Amino acid sequence: xxxxxxxxxxxxxxxxxxxxxxxxxxxxxxxxxxxxxxxxxxxxxxxxxxxxxxxxxxxxxxxxxxxxxxxxxxxxxxxxxxxxxxxxxxxxxxxxxxxxxxxxxxxxxxxxxxxxxxxxxxxxxxxxxxxxxxxxxxxxxxxxxxxxxxxxx
Numbered sequence: 001x002x003x004x005x006x007x008x009x010x011x012x013x014x015x016x017x018x019x020x021x022x023x024x025x026x027x028x029x030x031x032x033x034x035x036x037x038x039x040x041x042x043x044x045x046x047x048x049x050x051x052x053x054x055x056x057x058x059x060x061x062x063x064x065x066x067x068x069x070x071x072x073x074x075x076x077x078x079x080x081x082x083x084x085x086x087x088x089x090x091x092x093x094x095x096x097x098x099x100x101x102x103x104x105x106x107x108x109x110x111x112x113x114x115x116x117x118x119x120x121x122x123x124x125x126x127x128x129x130x131x132x133x134x135x136x137x138x139x140x141x142x143x144x145x146x147x148x149x150x151x152x153x
Contacts, residue, residue, distance in 0.1 A: 022048035031090040096144045103137035
């Protein structure tokens, strides 16, 4: 498990993860033909973009900036084997299931780190991040159920 010793370490890691998530949602939007699903994935990409800007502002507040090469390097380390399944044209159900899986993983990751944080300020950052991921997950599950009422996620 990755250990974080500073707020800077956390913010840089989360920034890379958010950037990667934004790319995934944009790619999912491009991969489905259903315009309603495209709008949902684009909205999620925009939410990730807003989160990215918040994280960049927090880095700026503590006197740091992250250059694009730094972020690209962190993003490339992100493991998400489903990336290769993001075909140009996907079934809408498959796209939703991949997105839901991503949100669940993020939520569990941040919640686990919150519980293991050795400093209150670090635990608080992970608490806020896990809340954000849960909001995204609930939104995705709600949209999924509205499109596929007979299925469970």
